[in-house]
Amino acid sequence: xxxxxxxxxxxxxxxxxxxxxxxxxxxxxxxxxxxxxxxxxxxxxxxxxxxxxxxxxxxxxxxxxxxxxxxxxxxxxxxxxxxxxxxxxxxxxxxxxxxxxxxxxxxxxxxxxxxxxxxxxxxxxxxxxxxxxxxxxxxxxxxxxxxxxxxxxxxxxxxxxxxxxxxxxxxxxxxxxxxxxxxxxxxxxxxxxxxxxxxxxxxxxxxxxxxxxxxxxxxxxxxxxxxxxxxxxxxxxxxxxxxxxxxxxxxxxxxxxxxxxxxxxxxxxxxxxxxxxxxxxxxxxxxxxxxxxxxxxxxxxxxxxxxxxxxxxxxxxxxxxxxxx
Amino acid sequence: xxxxxxxxxxxxxxxxxxxxxxxxxxxxxxxxxxxxxxxxxxxxxxxxxxxxxxxxxxxxxxxxxxxxxxxxxxxxxxxxxxxxxxxxxxxxxxxxxxxxxxxxxxxxxxxxxxxxxxxxxxxxxxxxxxxxxxxxxxxxxxxxxxxxxxxxxxxxxxxxxxxxxxxxxxxxxxxxxxxxxxxxxxxxxxxxxxxxxxxxxxxxxxxxxxxxxxxxxxxxxxxxxxxxxxxxxxxxxxxxxxxxxxxxxxxxxxxxxxxxxxxxxxxxxxxxxxxxxxxxxxxxxxxxxxxxxxxxxxxxxxxxxxxxxxxxxxxxxxxxxxxxxxxxxxxxxxxx
Numbered sequence: 001x002x003x004x005x006x007x008x009x010x011x012x013x014x015x016x017x018x019x020x021x022x023x024x025x026x027x028x029x030x031x032x033x034x035x036x037x038x039x040x041x042x043x044x045x046x047x048x049x050x051x052x053x054x055x056x057x058x059x060x061x062x063x064x065x066x067x068x069x070x071x072x073x074x075x076x077x078x079x080x081x082x083x084x085x086x087x088x089x090x091x092x093x094x095x096x097x098x099x100x101x102x103x104x105x106x107x108x109x110x111x112x113x114x115x116x117x118x119x120x121x122x123x124x125x126x127x128x129x130x131x132x133x134x135x136x137x138x139x140x141x142x143x144x145x146x147x148x149x150x151x152x153x154x155x156x157x158x159x160x161x162x163x164x165x166x167x168x169x170x171x172x173x174x175x176x177x178x179x180x181x182x183x184x185x186x187x188x189x190x191x192x193x194x195x196x197x198x199x200x201x202x203x204x205x206x207x208x209x210x211x212x213x214x215x216x217x218x219x220x221x222x223x224x225x226x227x228x229x230x231x232x233x234x235x236x237x238x239x240x241x242x243x244x245x246x247x248x249x250x251x252x253x254x255x256x257x258x259x260x261x262x263x264x265x266x267x268x269x270x271x272x273x274x275x276x277x278x279x280x281x282x283x284x285x286x287x288x289x290x291x292x293x294x295x296x297x298x299x300x301x302x303x304x305x306x307x308x309x310x311x312x313x314x315x316x317x318x319x320x321x322x323x324x325x
Numbered sequence: 326x327x328x329x330x331x332x333x334x335x336x337x338x339x340x341x342x343x344x345x346x347x348x349x350x351x352x353x354x355x356x357x358x359x360x361x362x363x364x365x366x367x368x369x370x371x372x373x374x375x376x377x378x379x380x381x382x383x384x385x386x387x388x389x390x391x392x393x394x395x396x397x398x399x400x401x402x403x404x405x406x407x408x409x410x411x412x413x414x415x416x417x418x419x420x421x422x423x424x425x426x427x428x429x430x431x432x433x434x435x436x437x438x439x440x441x442x443x444x445x446x447x448x449x450x451x452x453x454x455x456x457x458x459x460x461x462x463x464x465x466x467x468x469x470x471x472x473x474x475x476x477x478x479x480x481x482x483x484x485x486x487x488x489x490x491x492x493x494x495x496x497x498x499x500x501x502x503x504x505x506x507x508x509x510x511x512x513x514x515x516x517x518x519x520x521x522x523x524x525x526x527x528x529x530x531x532x533x534x535x536x537x538x539x540x541x542x543x544x545x546x547x548x549x550x551x552x553x554x555x556x557x558x559x560x561x562x563x564x565x566x567x568x569x570x571x572x573x574x575x576x577x578x579x580x581x582x583x584x585x586x587x588x589x590x591x592x593x594x595x596x597x598x599x600x601x602x603x604x605x606x607x608x609x610x611x612x613x614x615x616x617x618x619x620x621x622x623x624x625x626x627x628x629x630x631x632x633x634x635x636x637x638x639x640x641x642x643x644x645x646x647x648x649x650x651x652x653x654x655x656x657x658x659x660x661x
Binding site: 042043157158159160187188189190191192193195196214215216217218219220221222223240241244245251254255256258259260267268269270271272273275276291 | 374375481483484511512513514515516517519520523538539540545578579581582583584585586587588589591597598599601602
């Protein structure tokens with residue numbers, strides 16, 4: 001299996017009036033051909049910044065990629081010129097967003113918006129591109145695609161818009177699909193439809209998928225491998241089944257414990273105390289130390305490095321990797 | 326059952342839309358003949374997807390909007406019959422915590438003002454002892470007195486929601502409406518806020534009306550649950566009754582759609598409901614769910630099912646108990 005995306009030591013800073021924020025701190029991760037990897041964490045953990053960095057969509061200023069490489073099939077995306085990265089966006093790497101109403105242009109028909117990428121990247125004639133758009137709409141399960149292709153985003157329901165956006169992303173047959181919170185804005189029955197569609201398309205088209213989400217349920221439904229981020233750093237990585245069965249990092253463990261409420265017959269939920277640290281006031285050692293039930297002396301002084309704990313598994317936690325007396 | 330704190334009887338709210346001189350006005354059937362009772366210290370949840378009318382129901386209860394017909398009896402007195410002057414003192418009894426604490430707190434007020442304002446409006450306490458009362462309320466929700474002079478933007482989402490909860494509690498309400506109280510919060514904060522709500526209920530004996538789309542969460546904290554679809558309750562049951570078995574196909578679909586936290590069970594057969602919610606402007610005839618229900622028959626198209634007692638709960642389905650969506654589940658879409 002070949003490596004389609006390889007991020008090495010990515011560091012992204014944002015300059016603000018209050019000082020510099022380290023949004024992503026030396027993140028390394030990879031995705032193999034046809035694989036689905038979930039980047040999971042809470043708001044501000046750096047997961048969306050990572051996704052935007054891959055497509056070089058970080059607004060500069062205030063943001064800046066200050067270190068690392070992003071290799072897409074061996075090419076460093078960070079060293080490409082503006083024209084070259086444009087040829088990658090939408091063609092080789094496509095993205096779908098949380099809110100389709102923001103991502104779709106209200107004054108163009110669905111068909112025009114899908115055809116745009118085909119005409120631009122594949123130099124397809126307009127009439128042929130519209131024909132292809134109808135096929136794509138059918139592929140994502142939109143009924144009456146021949147009619148819908150001439151309609152505007154406001155004519156479609158929320159679930160249909162999300163499907164249309166997926167069709168648009170898949171138009172040029174990308175090798176990697178980045179899905180940023182693809183089901184956060186939709187209802188639970190529609191979420192189940194979209195997740196089942198993404199699973200199905202991914203298997204059929206053999207593309208790789210980077211799923212950005214805060215929802216562990218979505219991770220469990222779709223991802224093969226999961227990367228947990230906390231306050232800009234990767235804290236744990238592993239095959240989804242293993243991480244859900246036996247989380248190694250206390251943060252992952254805490255999140256799973258509080259999310260698994262139905263199985264518990266206790267009145268109170270398991271909670272992680274405290275809040276995510278302010279990006280202007282990061283703890284000196286491990287970022288999770290102030291909230292961690294397993295923290296000890298060393299955690300306050302040094303940030304733990306990622307350590308391999310098994311096949312494909314990594315964790316950045318002294319309590320998980322060291323045998324203490 | 327003890328006397329209910331509040332009793333809703335046949336509440337109806339239709340919004341007019343698109344009416345014009347030449348066109349007959351149409352109506353959004355937001356809430357259609359909804360009835361329930363809420364006992365002291367009880368948590369009653371209304372679960373449904375966006376557009377099902379659950380938030381309209383909450384607004385009617387607060388009389389932020391006026392219902393078209395029906396009754397809202399607070400300790401026996403019908404709120405819909407009161408004029409604005411008589412209503413004002415009663416408003417104290419029903420408070421609300423909104424979903425988004427970024428939108429529900431006035432950015433220009435300090436935290437002290439946020440909580441002191443309802444105290445002042447309802448004439449609770451005097452100016453001298455108000456700071457102490459505000460500090461006590463903040464303490465109840467886990468916010469230190471040092472936050473009193475700060476503004477909402479200096480607080481995290483979780484802290485803001487705690488302040489919103491303190492504001493709701495300030496006037497000693499009998500009922501607090503929780504409209505998606507944790508769905509805009511970060512994962513690690515959701516459990517903290519839920520636990521806080523449970524503790525506060527234990528301490529003050531408040532009744533909660535919880536509005537949510539999250540069936541698993543609702544199941545954890547509610548005593549009774551109503552599932553709402555296009556303005557109507559389709560199933561109303563005790564938590565444990567519903568947990569044991571859902572009878573309405575829509576309730577079954579909601580349970581089935583909720584993601585499970587176990588990747589190993591991903592391959593399991595899943596009942597994915599086809600289609601979207603129909604427009605509430607012109608809801609389907611007969612059973613409103615029949616356009617998405619895989620068991621729909623001619624009777625469902627023609628005859629609206631009433632809520633009736635089946636296996637210890639109220640359910641509005643002609644074939645309740647005979648149909649099971651999960652049994653015919655495939656990973657492909659369930660469709661007629």
